[in-house]
Every structure is written in C-alpha cells, then in structure tokens.
Amino acid sequence: MATLALPGRRALAVDHRAVGRFTMATALVAVLAYLVLAPLIRLQLKAFTGPGGNSYHAAFARDGFGRTLLYTVGLALGSLLIALVLGTWLAWASTRLPRRLRFLSVFPVLPIVVPAIALVVGWAFLLAPGPGYLNAVLRKLPWWSGDTTGPINIYSLPWIVIITGFSLTSFVYLFVRAAFANIGADFLEAAQVCGSPGYQVFFRVTLPLLRPALTYGGGVALLLGLGQLTGPLLLGTNEGITVLTTDMYNQVSSTPVDYGLAAAIGSPLLGFGLLVVLGQKFLLGDQRRFVTHGGKGFRSSARPSKIAAVGIVLFSLTATVLPLIGLLIVSLSRYWTKNVRPSTFTLDNFRKVLEASATRDAIQNSVVYSLIAVLIVLPIGFAAASILLRGRRYPVLAPILDFLVTLPLGVPAVLFGVGFLVTYSQKPFVLYGTRWVMILVYVTLMLPFATRMQLSGLIALGDSYEEASRVSGAGPVRTKLRVILPLMRSSLGGAAALMFVLLTQEFTASVLVRSLHTQVMGTVLFDSWGSGFFPLVAAVALIMSAVTAVGVAVALVAGGSDSLNAL
Template sequence: MAILTLPRTEEHESVTTAPNGMRNTAVRAGARRMGVVAFTALLAYLVVLPIVRLQLTAFEDGAAGYSRAFGLSRIGQILWYTLGLAIGSLAIAMVLGTALAWAASRLPRRFAFLEVLPILPIVIPAVASIVGWAFLLSPRPGYLNAMLRNLPWWSHLEEGPVDIYSIEWIVIITGFSLSSFVFMFVRSGFENINSEMIEAAQVSGMPEWKVFFRITLPLLRPTLIYGSGVALLLGLGQFTGPLLLGTNSGVSVLTTEMYFQISDSPAQFATAAALGSPLLVVGVVVVFAQKAMLGNQRRFVTHGGKAFKSQGRPSKAGVAVILVFSLLSTILPLLALVFVALSRYWRGTIDFSTLTFDNFRTIFSGTAVPAAVGNSLMFSFAAMAIVLPLGFVAAGLIVRGQRYPALRLLVDVLVSMPLGVPAVIFGAAFLLTYTTGPIILYGTPWVVILVYVTLMLPFATRMQLSSMLALGDSYLEASRVSGAGFVATNVKILLPLMRGSLGGTAALLFVLLTHEFTASLLVRASRTQVMGTILFEYWSNGGYPLVAAVALVMTGVTAVGVTAAMLAGGADAMSKM
C-alpha cells in the first residue's frame, strides 16, 4: 500500500525545532550563571576566607586578643603615628601626583619621552628606595647630610640637619613613593578627556583656570576618588618605611606592631588580628565610599573609540615639574645605592679611588641571592599567569554583567577588598590559614603565589576595567551583530584592542610582585626567600654595602621585566601602565 508523504513545511519545521532552540538557550544561560557563581566563590575563597579565619582568632577566649592589643602601653602613640602617616602621605601624594599628571599631559612633543619618569619610582623597589634615602639622609653618614653640614648655617652640627628616622621624614618619603600611583590614575583621567570639550570652553571665552575647575576637574572625579582612596589605604598599610626607618627610633605603626607580634615565639596571632581590625574596618569603609561616590562611571566617558587621543596645550613648566620630581624621587636614591654598593664601607664621603665590585662578587658567589632572584621571578610569573585572566573575567563581569546584578556587585566588592586590607594582614591571614588543616601549604611556593594573586586582584581588574570602559560597546555590538559568539568576540575583538592595556597591566603587576615585601616577609620559608626578604636580612645584619648591591640587583631585574612587558604590549603599553 502506498503511503502518501506530505512535504515538510517551514511552519512544521519551526514547531519541531523551536523547543530544541529554547532548550539550548536555557542550558547555555544556566551554564553561564553557574560559571559566574563558581568564579565568585573562587574570589571569596581567596579574599575572604583567610581574613575571616584570622579575625576569628581575636575573639577566642573572650576576645583576649583585643584585650592584649589595646592594653599595650604604647597603643595611643601607635594609632597616632598610623593616622599621621596615612593622612600626611595622602596629602603629599595627591598634590604631587596630580601636578605630575598635568605636567605629563602638557609636555611638548619633543619632550614626550619624559612622561615615563614619574613612573620610575615604582620600578625601584620600595625597600631599595627607602634604603637609598637612608644612605642619603642618615643623621651622621648620610651623603646629603654631610653636604648640608658644609653650609655656613649648619657647619656647627656634628650630625643632621635631617633625621630620616623621624616620623616626619617617614611621612615625606612615603608621600613621594605614593605619588607615582596617584599619577598613574590621574594621568589616565587626563588622557580620557576629549580635548574638544576643553577647546569649546576656551573658545567661548572661559579663562583657563575656570576650564580646569568646571570642566577638567569634574571629569577627573573617578580617577581622583579612586587615586585618593588607593593612596589612603596604602598609607594606612605602610610597612616597609616604618620597619626599616622607624624601628630603632621608636616609631611604630599598626602594621609593624602586627609583624612584631607574629614574630614572637609563640606567634601572637590573636593580638595581631586585633591590631589589624581598625585597618580592616577603615579599608572596607573606604572601598564602599568609593563605590558610592563614583556611581556609574560611564557618565565620565567623553569618547567611545580606540582611535581617540587627548591633546593638551604644551607647556615648558611641565618639563620642569617632571625633572625636579625625578631628581628627588629617583636619581638621588639611585646614586646613593650605587656609591654604597661600590664602596667597602658606608661613610659620608665618596672616594672614587676606592670603588670596587667586590660586593657584587660576594652576593653572587653564594646561593642566597641567586635563589631569591629565581624565586621572585618564578613566583611573579606564576601569579601573573593566574591573576591576569581572573582580572579580565572580573572586569568583563563588572562592565557587562547586567544579567547578574547581585553577583556583579559582589565581584566588584571582592576584587576591591585587597586594596582595603593591608598586605601585612593578608600575610598573617595566609600564614595562619595554610599552616593548619585542611590545606597545608606553608613552606611551599604555592602559599606565596596565592597571596600574590590575592594582592594583585584590584590592580589587574581595575586597569582592564578602565580599558573596557574607554573602548565602549560599539566594537562588541558590531561583532555580535555580525554573528560572532561570546568567546569569539572576546578573543578576536576585545583582547587585540586591549593589547596595550594588557601590556601595561602586566608591567605594573611584575613591578608590584617583584617588589612585594610585606606579605612575603610573613609567609616566607627558608626555601621561599624572595629578593625583598633577603635584602631585609642583609639590612638586619648591618651589611650596608651588600644591602645596596642587592637593592641594585632588584632594580635591574624589575627594569628588565618591565621592558619585556612593554615590548609585548606594543606602543600603547606605557601609556596604559
């Protein structure tokens, strides 16, 4: 019997295939949501769990940690020094950083290469820079002090006139070091301001000072708020300067006191956790205050394409500002390191006939320094390989995660938390968390790598976030309209456009990671020494020429790494750093 077969119509086909299409869409949406949830849980494990475990110890035995911490006889002075260091260094950094950003935006074309100079203090490790300042301004053998005592009004002094070990000079040195961070944030704000808006205001007859306060300054609001918040939190969490310069003169802040408590035998984790609580509370408040003041950052975007380039009116004053800052912040400390590293002894005079390379031969003839250099490079590259993708995903979720508003907000808070928590707290938290079960990592490279990844999350996310905001949505929308999927759009469109930003981010991360000293000092073991911790051991033993030699090696390693990252990032990498 013949069977009559009717032709398959489009309507019939759509009926049979529509449920499958809807089901596939629902499956993809569910998988995407599960991926976002898993990513958020991973961030929470890295950031929140160690801090919670540390803080819980302060409440054990009836909050005995708080009783011991705030029962210290010197706690009032410690709190005063901590607050003074944060506020004083913030004021210095904001003034200098903003002035440097303005100067960089006004450089004449033939002096454009000078815009890299304000970033150089970041390339010099903080521990090395502070050692350089100590060689310059120690009361008796400091080079600059010895020169100043030759002047008539200080010729009667046997030491001084500057005491680098005082709280005032620790504040000044810290402010100089934080200026470069503020400069990076504020400069990106200057570069993202459309010059047409400035020119329109000037053509309308508005004076230049009014243009700055009514046009430029409001558009700089996100970078000023974020830069000031970062500088304040870094000032509150300062550790290297107070430890190296303030210990012998009685200048102690909360971070150094935490380190001394953990260094005791047995380690006083509860007391250290209680001492870190004020820093933790202030950090969380600052992070949420930044969110509230910034609001929707798209309001401050005045362009929407990669081809945009901000133009500023050239000014010779910009050249002078950058050169003077570079002389004080970079050149003088480096020269001091060079002279001490090439000398047999550190004294206030320089005898060129006695300069020698023996100190470099000494540090490389042993195994400690080469092993520390190798560890720093290995740990830094491993952390970068992890944190760059994490930062990319987090930035993408923050910018375009409108489907998951709660998770989007939670991710934004999680990646910002390490900025609000001093590195010494993370170091203590990771030391406590990974020296006990269920996961014991102390003595292995992984505890160092994990703490590095956690500390770098804000920087990896924020720099890529800024680039995504500046690019706008036009390129991504065009890609999707042409039929490209989510993965293809990110791999073929977004990543190539962000090459310069990724190179700048990698360079900054390499600098921060190879310089990391605070958390490394707490989680290190004999086999996981890095450059900063080995330099501290030489400093503690009083071998100052060897300290200077190690500091120069650290600086050289960082410079090579930054150059490699810039070459990989292309011509735009430096401007994105």
C-alpha cells in the same frame, strides 16, 4: 507539530548555554570568595581568642596603642597630601610637555618601577643623621657647619611621611593624568569668556571634572599609606616609631607568636579600608556627570610648557635618581661612611651577592613566583572583567564579584599576609613552607589590577567586534581567542607589566608568609639590612631594581608600544 517543536528546542539550547555560563560564573565567584575572604575571616576569628576569650581588649588596652594609631593616621594622611599635590601637578605638567619631550611623561611612574624597599634603603644612605651623603654635603653650608650630625634625620616620622608621599605620588599621577588629557578646551574657554580668572577656572571647572580621578587615585594612595610597612619598619624602628603594620609584624615575628593579638591590632586597618572603598562609591555617584567630551571635534586644553618638563625632571631626580645614586655609591664602597672615595670603588660586593646561593635562589623565586602568579591572575581577571561587563546577565553575582576583586585593594597587604599565614598553616590546606602560599597571596593581591585594567580594555573595544565574529559563525571561545585577546594586547601587556613590577618588589605580605626555602628578593634585602653590612644591602637593592626593570621591558615589548599607556 514539527514547526512548533523547533522554537522549543532552540529555547532549550539557549537556556542550556545560559545555565552553563551562570554555573561557571558562580564557580568563579565561589573560588574568589574563599581566596579573598577565608584569610580575613580566619584572622578575625583569631582576634576573639586570648585572655578572657577576646584579644581586642588586650590589644587596645596596651600602653602606647593610642600613639601607634596616631602615627598610622598621620603617616597615611601626610603622605596622601603630598601625593595628591605632587601627583596632580605632575599630571597637569605631563599634558603640557612639548612634542619632543613627551617621553618625560613616563618619569613620574619610576617610583613604582623601582622597588620601594630599594628606594627606602637609598634614602637612608643619603639622609642618615651621621654618614648620610646629603647630610654630609649640607653640613658644609654655613648654617650647619658646626654640626656633627644632621641636619636631616631620615629616621624621624616627618621624613618617613615625605618619602612615602613620593612613592604614592605615582599612583595619583596615573589616575589624574588621563583625566587631565580628556578635559576639552571648550570648558575652560567658556569659563574664561565669562570673565573667570585662571585660579577660579581651576577650582570651579577643572577640579570638579577631576573628581573621579582624584577620588580613585586618592583612595588608592590613602589605602597604601595606611598599609605601609617598608618605611616604618626599616626606618622608624630606630626612633621607636610604631604603626599598626609594624605592630602586627612584631607580634607574628616574635616568640611566642600571638596571632590573636596581631589580628586585633590590624582590625582598624580593615575598617579603614572598607570605609575608603565605600566612600569612593558614595563620592562619585553617577559618573556620567563627569563626561568631558563626546569624541567628535574634541580639542585638548593642553598647551606646551617648558616649565612642565623642568618640574617633571626635578621630581624624578629627587624621588628616584638620588636614592639610586646613594645605593650605587654604597654598593661600590667597602664600608658605608660619609666620605666618598671613587679610588676605592670595587665590584666585590656585587660578586659576593651573586655568588651567594641564598641571593640567587631569592632572585629565581621572585621571578618564578611572579610569573606564575601573573599567568594565573590574568585569565581570572579576564573572566571577572567579562562578567562585570555584562552585569545585567548576573544581577546577583556581579555586585558580589565586584566587591571580591576590589577588596584586596582596600585591605592592607599586611592583613592578607598574616591571614594567609594563619589559614594555610592548618587544615584543610597546609601550604605554609611551599611556593604555593606565596603564589596564592600574590594572586589575591593582584586581583584588582588584573580585573580593572582588562575591564577598561573590554569597555574600550565595545561590542561590535564580538558581534561581527559571531555573525561570521565563530563561537564564544574562538571569538575571545582569535578576536578579542589580540585586540587587547596593549591592555594585557600593561596589566602584566604592572603586576610583575608590583610582585617582584612585593615585601609586606612576603615577609610574613615566607619560609627558609621561599625567600624572595625583598625578604633577602630586609635580612641583609638587619645584618648591618650595608654595601651588600645596596648591591642587593640594585640587583633587585635591575631584575624588575628587565621584567617590565619584556612585558612592554610583548604587549606592544601602547602597553605603557595601558599601564
């Protein structure tokens, strides 16, 4: 009888642990469901209020809404095209850098590290029709020597598209670079042996193998293009250029506030986001079709090229260094004019900014809110990644969890900003005006990055380390803490670095949920821009960039030398 009872007890113990894991997984899904879905649902419920009980008619029937929709699509598609072309070329170039110049592969990522709002302001200082420094230089050329303004107008839609495309190029580059590096030389040599010229090899062999990377990277760039607020708000307002995001912002920042109208205006963005996410899954299908090497005997197809190094340097100078130079010149000047006089340069603007309590509080808030959000979302992302890795154990929960952690990437941040403003300014959780509403929206926006980057690290580790630890008698918790997490140091460091970068420069959601006591660097910079004293604006932008750079350096040092590859 005793022999028969023992297996039953073991089975009961196993079932008890399984029930415990399932309960914890269910609790995680429930919390994330409320965090992600509640703001969007509340927002859509608001859209059914207003005149006649429906704000959709009021939103879509307004004069100029069709033009707003057209500008939104044009901005997204135009910037996507630029990002795909430049990002793919830069990814190709990064795999062909000579050995001593491989550090240049970091340069195309700089537009992510430098705050987007700082780059936009820098471009305004360079290409404003009148006092823009580059325009002043161009007007010295014979073609435009008689002009008093221009020839470039940074406030026009084409140039807003161009600078947005520069910023989105980095996201495409991050995805496509790894794919290029993993294409084996055997594939290309086989095509060449069959007589295919170089351009046919690229379009018939290389490009199809890049489909997953281009689909993911292009999808991310398209979603970010649709949700752009910084460029259109700071630059497009002067020319009457309105996109859906700026239209939403105007509705919630004016008096009286019309949340229902703002929600209805943002509905196309929500629909576009869901279509892009579903389209990615449909286009990729079975990803095993895109495996390019099996590990043994793999030879990279990359051949060193000095032209590749020149191209990467030129992009970095154009997309990042030039606007930073514009910021530096204005920040050292007493006034912003087209004339540069080094003899009048002063550090007074930096002194005024750092002495202002509002700026110091904003810097502190940005760092503290970002750190707290990263510390919260990292373990959440690890738990979510662990569940997704063992999806067979959770056939119902895993797909739901996958959808929840992906959705914040598919929904523009402006929608979450308005949604959190609506949700947490009323019962049961009245958090508006406190730091926690900022931190919660930051955590929500970072869920895709925290989960995906750690999931990639877990997949790369495999099961052997965990199995060996458990055979040695270690429990699940000890195995995670003593074995898995140390081995994932680079993935954790890369995830922390990326999220800290994105959060310290976050503007779109922050400007909507901020209060007088919860200002961050991006919102202070925006308010300074509105005041019209541009040397102080430039000083704030450079300080914001410096804080972000220091945070990235600390995260990369803590994560080890491989953190940048994980990023």
